[in-house]
Amino acid sequence: MPKPVVISINENLCKGADGCGICLALCPKDVFKIAERLTARGIRLPVVEKITACTKCENCVIYCPDMAVVVRLQEVPEAADAVRGTTQ
Amino acid sequence: MSVTAYEHPLAKYIRPSAKTTANCPGCGNGILTQSILRAIEELGLTLDDFVFVSGIGCAAWIPSPSFFADVLHTTHGRPIAFGTGVKAALPHKRVMVISGDGDLTAIGGNHLIHAARRNIAMTVFCVNNGIYGMTGGQVAPTTPLGLTTVTTPFGNVENPFDICELVKGAGASFVARWTTYHPRQIVKTAKKAIQKKGFAFVEVLSQCPVEFGRKTGMGTSVQMLQWYKTKSVTTTRAKDMSPEELRDKIIVGEFVDIEKPELIETLTAMRERAMAASS
Amino acid sequence: MAKGAVLTGRHFMMGNIACAEGALAAGCRFVAGYPITPATEVAERLAERLPTVGGTFLQMEDEIASIAAVIGASWGGMKAMTATSGPGISLMLENIGFALGTETPCVIVNVMRGGPTTGIPAVELQGDVIQPRRGSHGDYQIIALAPSSVQEAFDYTVEAFNLAERFRTPVFVLSDAFLGHMREELIVPEATEIPIVDRKLFPPDKDVEALAGFLDEDVAPMPIFGRGHKAHVTSSCHDAYGRRNVIDAKALDLFITKLNDKIERHRDEIVRVASDAAGAEIVLVSYGSVFRCAQAAVEAGRAEGLPLGSFKLGTLWPFPDREIAALAAGARHLIVLENNLGQMFHYVQAAVAGRAHVSFLRPRVLGELHEIEDILKAVREVRP
Numbered sequence: 001m002p003k004p005v006v007i008s009i010n011e012n013l014c015k016g017a018d019g020c021g022i023c024l025a026l027c028p029k030d031v032f033k034i035a036e037r038l039t040a041r042g043i044r045l046p047v048v049e050k051i052t053a054c055t056k057c058e059n060c061v062i063y064c065p066d067m068a069v070v071v072r073l074q075e076v077p078e079a080a081d082a083v084r085g086t087t088q
Numbered sequence: 089m090s091v092t093a094y095e096h097p098l099a100k101y102i103r104p105s106a107k108t109t110a111n112c113p114g115c116g117n118g119i120l121t122q123s124i125l126r127a128i129e130e131l132g133l134t135l136d137d138f139v140f141v142s143g144i145g146c147a148a149w150i151p152s153p154s155f156f157a158d159v160l161h162t163t164h165g166r167p168i169a170f171g172t173g174v175k176a177a178l179p180h181k182r183v184m185v186i187s188g189d190g191d192l193t194a195i196g197g198n199h200l201i202h203a204a205r206r207n208i209a210m211t212v213f214c215v216n217n218g219i220y221g222m223t224g225g226q227v228a229p230t231t232p233l234g235l236t237t238v239t240t241p242f243g244n245v246e247n248p249f250d251i252c253e254l255v256k257g258a259g260a261s262f263v264a265r266w267t268t269y270h271p272r273q274i275v276k277t278a279k280k281a282i283q284k285k286g287f288a289f290v291e292v293l294s295q296c297p298v299e300f301g302r303k304t305g306m307g308t309s310v311q312m313l314q315w316y317k318t319k320s321v322t323t324t325r326a327k328d329m330s331p332e333e334l335r336d337k338i339i340v341g342e343f344v345d346i347e348k349p350e351l352i353e354t355l356t357a358m359r360e361r362a363m364a365a366s367s
Numbered sequence: 368m369a370k371g372a373v374l375t376g377r378h379f380m381m382g383n384i385a386c387a388e389g390a391l392a393a394g395c396r397f398v399a400g401y402p403i404t405p406a407t408e409v410a411e412r413l414a415e416r417l418p419t420v421g422g423t424f425l426q427m428e429d430e431i432a433s434i435a436a437v438i439g440a441s442w443g444g445m446k447a448m449t450a451t452s453g454p455g456i457s458l459m460l461e462n463i464g465f466a467l468g469t470e471t472p473c474v475i476v477n478v479m480r481g482g483p484t485t486g487i488p489a490v491e492l493q494g495d496v497i498q499p500r501r502g503s504h505g506d507y508q509i510i511a512l513a514p515s516s517v518q519e520a521f522d523y524t525v526e527a528f529n530l531a532e533r534f535r536t537p538v539f540v541l542s543d544a545f546l547g548h549m550r551e552e553l554i555v556p557e558a559t560e561i562p563i564v565d566r567k568l569f570p571p572d573k574d575v576e577a578l579a580g581f582l583d584e585d586v587a588p589m590p591i592f593g594r595g596h597k598a599h600v601t602s603s604c605h606d607a608y609g610r611r612n613v614i615d616a617k618a619l620d621l622f623i624t625k626l627n628d629k630i631e632r633h634r635d636e637i638v639r640v641a642s643d644a645a646g647a648e649i650v651l652v653s654y655g656s657v658f659r660c661a662q663a664a665v666e667a668g669r670a671e672g673l674p675l676g677s678f679k680l681g682t683l684w685p686f687p688d689r690e691i692a693a694l695a696a697g698a699r700h701l702i703v704l705e706n707n708l709g710q711m712f713h714y715v716q717a718a719v720a721g722r723a724h725v726s727f728l729r730p731r732v733l734g735e736l737h738e739i740e741d742i743l744k745a746v747r748e749v750r751p
Contacts, residue, residue: 065119
């Protein structure tokens, strides 16, 4: 069984899907959507909507101008979250 | 839920005090940043193998201060000239210049053509956003004819450069062009450029959503990337197209990759001759 | 052709060549330049000599590229110099500011010629003596030496390198068309007898995060490239760690004052004057080739019983204000001799601050040196 994918978006590096939105546009599988709520910094983050559609093409990783997106294979299966946010 | 984000695979190359950039949201420069760092990593090199030199403008802020390496952030237009001195003093270090189209072809044009003529071993990334972004959207030598900018409010009256033709004509031994729509191709070309024993010039068209896109009406960052995708034609395809068909296209790929005498090598041999003759 | 970097011995040599030899003796191994009369012999000599001693000479595409390459080479660890004339300095001033702001040691030789603008290339004028101090934009300090003989063209160039290394700053050598092209005796000592100063460096394993390579009034070690220091060198306003700050005026204040204090607090170490004015009521203040006229006038004047002395400015910048004030306290009248319309004169006047009379004497013909009889006439006019 293939290892699940985890997409991590660094909230402090991302400049927001409204101003940028490149990961959403360059994802061939429409994995992302825009968050509804603003963060404390006043931006709307991209949010993973369909993790199972992800093919690990890593377009989101290499096209992100702020190095905010990381795609990894989960080493240890985690119960719920396929998405990791950040406060770091 | 407060979970730490994964560290980006290239994060180790970023100066700890400069984790975020001053770039606008959606700026293409960050895409090039990744491609350059990825190329260096894939070559098995470290940033300490390099000295990075940049001029003035948003592109010059790619290595300065973000790259965790020796970085020389110079006066406007002059990184290639400063870099020539660095290379002469540290011939075993790889000098990489990353700067914008205004910096390298307008005020810095003279240094660009002479370095190309000398074929000094140096990798130069010319980040071409078609505008003077940092100062607020003034016309650049690469702005298309007719475009409205803040200093051409009635339309640009000048023809733009084909920078790659200019550098090829000046004598560079490696010349290539990509856009930020092509980050993987940039990595491949960058690896060649870094390895090239000569003046290796890579023009990268990069979207400037705020000063170019918004002020000239060209669109958002995503729209500009789409535009790069649609307008790009590889050298292979371009060979079979007429000048009329190519008129509004962006030809991408590697244009020049030749062997010719390189400055530092010739200089070193000359010095050895001079020392032998005087002993 | 000469062998070795230091031409120990007795020579009959042209000023420009002596300057080039001084650079080599000081350890200069990188020169980038562009041809300009009357400085070209400096470059030509170095083009011949540098490769034979393992150095590099590059003729760049213009003066701007020349000073840029010099600064780049200095950050690569080399002692580096360029030589030009007034029009070239005008082109270089922006990058000289870069060297100042990034604390880059380097030497800039100006073999001054007739200006303004293209003027007369092969005629001497002391026209560019304020230019080092105020020519680049912004508020800054500079060091400038004014040799007055072929021997000094050698010695002061060595000194310029030492000061550049000691204070991590660009240093001017203000020569001129006469000095550059005249021939005199030059004595070059043994290499071991020439004092050489090298810049302070950080140890190679110095923790990168703790590298404070800038803005120390007592001169920070230089985090040169190629040693793993990962130095960030920018002419933008920055802090002691080279981190750019283009937002806070407080950061700019620190940037300006620290760089200023670095030179000003050490001015006693830098200022050079030569005084032959003990008990003299009337003192001729001069520098560069005009000093030779002053010297000759003092000799002739004393022979006819005039109470005459001379005072030579060896450094024009930092300006020897205290030394001039002390001189004025013991004299009645200072006559400032310059081959221009009065440039250092105003600084002398300010430093004298009324303690003595100060007047200015230009040559009869600008571009020619003062006639001795004209100087003595002026002296007789002011004696009681």
